[in-house]
Amino acid sequence: MDTELYDFVIVGGGTAGIALAVRLSEVSDQRILVLEAGLDNSDDLRVKTPAFYLALFGTDSDWGFSTVPQGNLDGRNISVNQGKGLGGSSILNAQVYVPPTKAIIDGWAELGNDGWDWDTIGPYYKKAFTLPQIPEESRQPLAIGNWKPEDAKTDGPLKLSFPGNSVHPIRGLWAETFRRKGYLMEGGPWSDASVGAFSNLASVDPVKKERVHSARGYYDPVKHRDNLEILVDAYVNKIILENGQPRPKATGVKYTHEGKPKIAKARKEIIIAAGALKSPGLLELSGIGNVNILKKYGIETIKDLPGVGENLQDHLLCDIRYDAEDQMETLEDIVKQDPKVTAETRQGGLGSLNGLTISSGLLTFAYLPVMDFIAGTGRDSLIKLINENRPPISAEPENVRARKYYDIAEKTLLNPKRPSGAYLTAIGESVVEPDLNPSLSTPSPTDKYLSIITILAQPLSRGTVHIVSNDPADRPEIDPRYLSNPLDMEILARHTAYIESIANSEPLRSALKQPLQRSSPLAEITDLDAAKRYIRSRAISMWHPAGTCSMLPEEAGGVVDASFNVYGVDGLRVVDASVVPLLPPGNLQSTVYAIAERAADVIKGAYGFT
Template identity: 60%
Template sequence: MNTESFDFIIAGGGTAGIALASRLSEVEHHTVLVLEAGLDHSDDPRVKIPAFYSALFGTDMDWGFKTVAQPQLKGRSLSLNQGKALGGSSVINAQVYVPPTKAILNAWAELGNVGWDWNTMGPYYTKTLTSPDTPNDLRKALGIDGWWADEMDTSGPVQLSYPGNPSHPIRQLWAETFKIKRWFMSSRVWADASVGAFSNLASVDPVSRERCHAAKAYYAPIRDRQNLQVLLNAPVDKILFADGEAQPKAIGVQYYHEGEMKTVNARKEVIICAGALQSPKLLELSGIGNAEILKQHNIEVIKDLPGVGENLQDHLVCDMTFAAVDELETVDALARQEPKALEQAMLRFTQHHDGPLTSSGIITYAYLPIMDFLEDSGLAQLARLISENRLAAGSLPENSKARKYYELVENMLLDSNKPSAAYLSAIGQNPLGSDPETGEPAPPQPGNHLTIATVLAQPLSRGTVHIVSKDLKEAPEIDPKYLSHPLDVEVFAQHVMYLKSIAKSPPLSNVLKQPLQAYPPLAHLSDLGATKRYLRSRTISMWHPAGTCSMLPEQTGGVVDSSLRVYGVSNLRVVDASIVPLLPPGNLQSTIYAVAERAADLIKEAHETKA
């Protein structure tokens, strides 16, 4: 293979990048080069063992990004753990694999993206995965008797399973609790996702019970393809452009490898897959972005594209931990690092491929509206909140975009069939939570626990990520502006207040100690004001940054079009979480794989007559 010139150069071998490379290299005459800043950690036991995901944070597999101080979160700077490895964040995440909703993908289309609605994208989600074969005697225990799990005809690369012990009682109790409330997702989740509770899947192989990340799923089976080359420890410095072109044309990249600066040419396209925090950084370092920002750092302006690095959105999560009965199986002993528990868990994992190490601990999910606002008085109160926080009319493009986002979120808030939050349960205390009173990591507590958390599904707050210098090694400045939109605070507080309502509801309440013992102490919420104070102290990121190279019309702040081509530049695309114009309600993993699958087809179609 000619190592100096390739048809396609992919900058970033993360979740999207390595999946895209696998699909593009299916065409034998396409030569593909992947440049990945990290290494291949597929053989690391901490990667393989699902329960050890948090042990990877702060290691050489984690970029270790942090936000600037967030005024609405008591001045805290939050960690944004992002994978620095072949496979990207799929190597260090909590493995949760959940669908989007119909409403969200249809909203993508409403924002101006033809071909990105539910009908088009739904098949790409199922193309990514292989669903588990679930024995009939386990279906009731899993809370999935009567619906979708075994009805999906799937054979995708990502091997899925129900994490942990499939007979764990929380699954059935969660299902029965929400069935009583008439909020159970009884249809096929991946074919008709809307609102309700369900048992979540995880990217954990059902046989080996090891993490199934992008490098393992998409790359390992085809790593010997002669037309695909993956270069590790090779961060891309900037994109190269042709001289004398009327429109900028990407012709290659400059990158570091083995202590040297090198260049490589792209005959067809350069594709950026560096993630929501680094794709805008690479564009800016290459001269594509807001001209004022580029000039501040003495970077030649190739294309003035103000949307680069804007529209940053992320999921916030707030939790409460409840003392559970002694007989409930949890991972609390592992959180306390009790030697005997760790030894037994390792033996079960290595000898029998089961036990508590086969899961991150998250086993159930629910997509819900604001439950306390479903009656007439609540709807009236919600309508008032929406009206009071609506953006004043204005003619600027950013105002037009903000109003459109607000209209979409308003529609979702007022429609009981569309979720404004995701809820999850985890069998154990939260190892990542901080004490709201001190701001320091909370020490592990004695006893067994069940954690119930809620995620703000559709934040209106938008932040930024921009370079701070021309130096590739310097992290960008990340300012998500969490909870800067006042409606986010109101909606999130309502969902946080509902956490205790779930814990009080039978039969789930049967496995919690009575009266309820909530932790941390400030979780004993008395009113809405106390709830807001609690969430500002306790909330952390779900590590789902997105939107910083949004797929939107250029006049409303977009960076890429509906074919993921960068506006005003030829032969250049972006394919990763940065293009997502509106977050799905749950974890991003399934969406990023689906985006990569869709992008592969778009790129193949664009070049089918140009071989």
Template identity: 55%
Template sequence: MASSVYDFIIVGGGTAGLVVATRLSEIPTQRVLVLEAGSDHSDDLRVKIPAFYASLHESELGWSFKTAPQPSLNRRTVTLNQGKALGGSAAINNSVFTPPTKTVIDDWEALGNKGWNWDTLKSYYAKTYSSPSIPDGLDKELGVDRWLSKSGKTSGPIQLSYPGDYLHPIRRAWAESFEGKGYLMANDPWFDATVGAFSNLHSVDPVQRERSYATNAYYLPVKDRHNLKVIANAVVEGIIFDNGAKKPRATGVRFRHESHESIASASKEIILAAGAVQSPKLLEVSGIGNARILKSLGIEVVKEAEGVGENLQDHIVCDFAVEALEEMDTLDGLARQEPDVLESSMNEFMVSHTGQLTSSGIKTFAYMPVVNHFSAGGQNAVKKLLEDNRPQSRPWGSTARDLAYFDIAEKMLLNRAQPSGAYLTAIGQNPVAPDPVSGNKPKPLDGKFLTIVAILAQPLSRGNTHIESQDVSNPPAIDPKYLSNPIDVEVFGEHVLYLQDIIRSAPLSNLLKQPLKYFHSAANFSDLEGARKYIRSRATTMWHLAGTCSMLPEEMGGVVDTELRVYGVENLRVVDSSVVPLLPPGNLQSTVYALAERAADIIKAAHHLL
């Protein structure tokens, strides 16, 4: 069995793993190895072209995990697309790049993670991306002309741009409709995100109009460094420990590559960056986790850690589509895979890097509270909802964790300046979410559509993922327990119902056929019970899995400390979305990049490499 020695071994060449590898290998004396289970698809047009992202789902570029049947979703099984490629999920996502709110990041510290707050992390967010310039005279068309303050110019590796055609009417109509309701984002959200509507950015190069992600932005420019080695199609089968010391010490990994078994040893650290499903899986097959689960599978316990695989959180999403005016530009022809549309769009992209293929169609966002909670009787209703579902007070273990999260949720739901939901639009019908009657993938319809979407920003529902076998090739059991918390059911129902009000608000309504024509008649609901029923049949995942190796105090079920070190184990860290203790309100990728940038500095400091 072949063996080699490095200073750092990074398990997972995804979004976080490549950032950490790039930063650690900046120091020529440090030997860095990255082991990635997938392949390098940076030349794949499906990856490069933003509009083709949906074709990557359930492809060879993703793990295509399946959840347990979800009782709150009519017992549907949900597919979880997690990236299996160099660059990870950033290689297959829809490229939306949104900021967190200051409050959410400060809440990380409130959960017991000293030093993890907005003042510390904001510079790491800024370090990851290059902000786009706004063409002269287009501030109003982009819906950004009312900002009181703007973030400074940044010059990080990830290239950002405004999606698609700058002059598309959806942005201005969205901004003005929310402004009429008193919910237009006051500042550039990258400067100070609170509540309100804004035009979102996406991680697409503004010149080439191709996906900008960890592989081509971080890794490829430095791939020839003599001290950096990346092995693709390498499946890590377990972590090796030296149990002779006071604490178990991670010394290397076993992996399989091209049918050969190998061992790689690390003189300094093993860094898990395999994602919210694979990182807890690797810990468990290596003997770190709930002793009851490990012993039942015949795995020797290296470190008892009941929090491994627990605290799984994800953004659940629900949408509906309505017919748009014929003159509005949409991506429906691509959704129907019309040959003439595909050919002309492909020709335009290859010749001039313009046209429909340059974006996934998501141009607008909003962070929102439940508006109804601030009506005359709304505050009393939400207070009663909270009181009826308050966790029992036991200051230890998962109960202490539940209480801490509940306190954060309570403050959020009672504050109109904090979002419990996020809304977005997509110019075209949704090819992913299930038909609300059959439960199957819907067939594309003729016509043009605008899709409006609600996301439950900070769910209280928590699930888990655990191995069912010693064999690392077997997928784990995943149960997100979507909407298992009654508070989530009510809050999400209110948000989805409010979408009906949004699409009837001018000037957004002026872009739609009147009277409204829904993609599916089941979406034409008008009360909270109708919204709940629709959610059960239509809602799905945003694939924003997090929290399964949470950065929390160990007594609250935390797996890693504030240095991202696994409790009770030496030379082992986790750096990916699994350590995120609380989801941001929008898409997760910007937070993973910022987390990885800070982790690299933490690791350098620990080894006196700064």
């Protein structure tokens, strides 16, 4: 069996893995190997063209994960699409690039992670990207007001932009609607503001007009480096752990490349960056995890670590599609993959179709509290809900962890300046999937749509992802247990009901057909019970699984410490979304890059690299 020796072996060439590998390769005398199970599809038109990202779902670029039936979502299996290929999920996400809030990152420190407060971690977010230069005449149509992105002095590998038609009216309509409500984020999301509406940036190159993923942004400019090797079509089956004193040590990995079994050895470390749904399984297959699960599948326990595969958290979203006025520019032809439009796009390049193809259609965002809970009887109702659903006091790790999370969620819900929900628009049919109740669909005289989407920003429900056998090829069992915490349904129902308030507020209302025409009668939400029925039939994943190898104290069910080290094993770290102890309110992309940037400095510091 072929064996090669490196300083660091990184399992997973995705968002975090590539960014981390490139940063480590800055130390020229260190040899880095990245093993990616998928292929390099960077030149695929569906990867390059921002509007075509949905066309990648269900292809070889998608792991095609699905949950077990979710009891609180009418027993539906929910798709959790994750990128398989060089760049990972950054090759098929919707490109939305938004920050967390200061309070959420400070919450990571509150959970027991020293050095993970916003003052320390905030700069790592900005290290990953470069904000665009915006001409003065473009600021008003982009609705960025007093926000001057260039003032942030960023100079990272990812070139961000405000893609699509720069004068599309949705940005201005969204901003003015929330300005009248008192919730416009004047300084933009990268300021100190925590709530409000804004035009969102995207990981789309402002010059090339194509998607910027980790391989394009981080790897392409440095692919000449002799000390950085990336293998695609390389599936890792197991971590090699050697008995050491006082603890076992990770020394290599067994993998299959081009159908042949191989071994890669590491002088210093093995770093797992396979994502929230793959990393825990690799640990379990290697003997690190809950001893009862490992025994069930005949796997020798090297380190009993019950937190592996636990604490799965994900953003649920729910949307309502409205008929838009005829003059509204939408992505209907792109979403439907009309053959004529696709052909014209191939001939005309990424800048054709008046900029339609250079955007996923997600141009606006907002971080908001539950408006019903801000004052008066609504606040009294909130306090009652919080007290009714408070976790019991117990010494078991699961309860210790649950109470810590609940304390942070309570602070968020009780503070009107912290968001419990996020909202965004899609200029077209829902980017999520077709109507889940086609028999109830309302015939529409138009083919112009605007979808308003809400996201449960800080879910309390926690699920699991575990292996189902000792065969590395078998898919894991994924059970997010969506809405299993009753408070989640109460919060999401109120945010979903608020979509109607947004749609009925001027000037956004003027862009929609009147009276409002929705995709289904179920979407006509008149009370909270109606909102809950709609959520059960409609809500799906935002594709942001995290937390399955959580950065938490071991006694609270943690898997890695604040330096990404796996508890009880030397020479082994996890660096990807699985370590995220608490989801940010919006899209996860920027946080994964920040984690990789932080990990690079931590690892360099551990070995005295400069």
